Amino acid sequence: MKTFVSVVFSAILMMAVGCGSDSGGSDNGIVTDTSSTNTTFQGILVDFKSKAPKAGVDLEVLNNETGEPYDPVKFPPFKSGPEGAINLDLPPGILVGFKASGQDESGYMQFKDSYQFNVKSDDKGKKIYAVNELTYFAALSTAFIEEGDPATYGHLAGTLYWRNAQGEEEFVGCAIIQVTDENGKVLKEKKNADDKATFCGIRYFDTITDMPISLAVADMTHSNNSRYMVADMPIGQYTVTAMLKDDPSTVLGSVTLRAYPGALSIGNIYVDEFLPDLTANPTPVDPKCVGPKEH
Numbered sequence: 001m002k003t004f005v006s007v008v009f010s011a012i013l014m015m016a017v018g019c020g021s022d023s024g025g026s027d028n029g030i031v032t033d034t035s036s037t038n039t040t041f042q043g044i045l046v047d048f049k050s051k052a053p054k055a056g057v058d059l060e061v062l063n064n065e066t067g068e069p070y071d072p073v074k075f076p077p078f079k080s081g082p083e084g085a086i087n088l089d090l091p092p093g094i095l096v097g098f099k100a101s102g103q104d105e106s107g108y109m110q111f112k113d114s115y116q117f118n119v120k121s122d123d124k125g126k127k128i129y130a131v132n133e134l135t136y137f138a139a140l141s142t143a144f145i146e147e148g149d150p151a152t153y154g155h156l157a158g159t160l161y162w163r164n165a166q167g168e169e170e171f172v173g174c175a176i177i178q179v180t181d182e183n184g185k186v187l188k189e190k191k192n193a194d195d196k197a198t199f200c201g202i203r204y205f206d207t208i209t210d211m212p213i214s215l216a217v218a219d220m221t222h223s224n225n226s227r228y229m230v231a232d233m234p235i236g237q238y239t240v241t242a243m244l245k246d247d248p249s250t251v252l253g254s255v256t257l258r259a260y261p262g263a264l265s266i267g268n269i270y271v272d273e274f275l276p277d278l279t280a281n282p283t284p285v286d287p288k289c290v291g292p293k294e295h
Contacts, residue, residue, distance in 0.1 A: 039087040039088055039089050040088065040089050040090045040091070040092055040121060040122050041086070041087070041088045041089075041090045041096075041121055041122060041123060041124075041126070042085075042086070042087055042123070042124045042125060042126070043085075043086035043087075043098075043119075043123065043125070043126040043127065043128050044083070044084045044085065044086065044125065044126070044127055044128065045057050045059065045080035045084040045085075045086055045100060045128050045130060046084055046127050046128070046129060046130070047104075047109060047111075047129075047130060047132055047135075048114075048129045048130065048131045048132070048135060049131075049132065049134075049135040049210070049211075051127075053080075053083045053084030053085075054080060054084050054104040054105075054109065054130065055079070055080050055081060055082055055083065055084055055085075055104060055105045056079050056080060056103070056104050056105025056106075057079060057080045057084075057100050057101070057102060057104050057111060057130055058077060058078075058079060058100065058101045058102035059077065059078055059079065059080060059086065059098060059099065059100055059128075060077045060098065060099040061075045061090070061096055061097070061098060062096060062097035062098060062099055062115070062117070063096070063097070064094070064095040064096050064097050064117055064118060064119075067097065067115070067117075067258050067260075070096055070097075075088065075090075079105075086098075090121035090122070092121060092122045093122065094121045095117070095118050095119060095120060095121065096119050096121050097115060097116060097117040097118075097119060098115070098116050098119060098128045099113065099114070099115050100113075100114045100116075100128060100129070100130035101113045101114065101130075109132045110132060110133050111130040111131060111132050111133070112131050112132070112133055112136045112262070112264060113260060113262065113263035113264070114129060114130045114131045114263065114264050114266065115258075115260060115263060115264070115265040115266060116128055116129060116265075116266040116267070117255075117257065117265070117266070117267050118255060118267055118268065129266060131264050135211075136264070138211065139211055139212050139229065140231065142206075142212065142213050142214070143197075143201065143211075143212040143213055143214060143229065143231065144195070144196050144197065144201075144214040144215075145196060145197050145201045145203070145231040145232065146192055146194075146196040146197065146198050146232070147232070148198065148199075148231075148232040148234075150261055151261050151262065152234060152235060152261060153232050153233060153234060153235070153259070153261070153262070154233055154235060154259035154260045154261055154262060154263045154264070154265060155229060155231045155232070155233065155259065155263070155265070156230040156233060156238065156240060156257045156259060156264075156265050156266075156267070157212075157227065157228065157229045157230070157264055157265070157267075158227070158228060158240065158255060158257075158266050158267045158268045158269060159171070159226055159227045159228070159268045159269070160172045160175055160221055160226040160227075160228065160242045160252065160253070160268075160271065161226070161269065161270050161271065161272075162270075162271045162272055162278075162280075162281040162282065162283075163270060163272045164281070170281050171221070171222070171223050171224060171225055171226040171283075172221060172223065172226045172242075172252065172271060172281060172282060172283050173220075173221055173222045173223035173224075173226060173283040173284070173289030173290060173291065174220055174221065174222075174223075174244060174245050174246065174283060174284050174286060174288065174289035175220060175221045175226060175242045175243065175244055175245060175252055176202075176219075176221070176242070176244075176245045176248070177202050177204075177228045177230065177240060177241070177242055178240075178242075178243065179200055179202065179230055179233075179238050179239070179241075180238065180239045180241070181236070181237075181238060182236065182237050182238075187199075187200045187238075188200065189201055189202065197231055197232060198232055199232050199233075200230060200231075200232065200233060201230065201231035201232055202215075202228065202229070202230050202231075203215065203218075203228070203229045203230075203231065204218040204219065204220060204221055204225075204226075204227070204228055204229075205218070205221075205225045205226075205228070206218065206225070207225040207291040207292045207293065210225065212227075212228075212229040212231075218291075219245075220245045220289075221242075222289060222290060222291025223283045223290050223291065224290060224291045224292065224293055225291060228240075228242075233259040234259065235258075235259050235260065235261055236259055237256060237257070237258045237259075238256070238257055238258070239254055239255070239256050239257075240254060240255050240256075240257060240267065240269070241253070241254040242254065242269050242271075244282070244284065250282075251274070252269070252271045252274060252275070252282060253269040253270060253273065253274035253275070254269060254274070255267040255268065255269050
């Protein structure tokens, strides 16, 4: 049965907002535990909405290809450390995933199951996102989404990035997202009588609040925020592809993600990996690609 949960969005807006990149230190200047500087992987578990580091959140390392626990004997489930620190001696040169869930150590925030894939095992200062329940339900409400049965539906999300010569992640504007299933079929949004998405609801993020919003407000990415969300996807594996809105033949990159029941699965798309010969951010020179700046 489909259910729709409406929450007071003003409660979300009271939380701190940030649109920082997924790599490097946190927006609050917090770095990983300096006592573990020799670990291969150094990350920071952060709340998606506030970007604040959170300690005590349950974590699992996942096989990037299968989504199953990665070597659970050597890497059993654990909790994020002080200031959200994640320090692991992972094999270098591979990709892994992370699952975050449960409460933070304060007990104030309850997190939905949050999956993040295509994480480099030798990253330093990598942000691993966890989505708290208040943000989760507010996102569905503001994006005009009717939540699917959490036993059989999940959601996909991520950010489209261009990495410049300095390795800095830049948002990419005027791009749209397309989703295909395992058979290569392009999926289209389905709606109910109230015009709310009930299947494959593709949404883009407000450049001010860093929250997904209705297509009437934003129907593409902006160079001030190129995050995306694909809501209400049956459990399974999908390919998310980014392309220029005014030239769909220009594919910017893609990522393969699996939808988990009642959870959010995150996978970023990097244009520089897909188009290595490109020498500049592919955002078209057009004012409509920019979007409002954050406060």
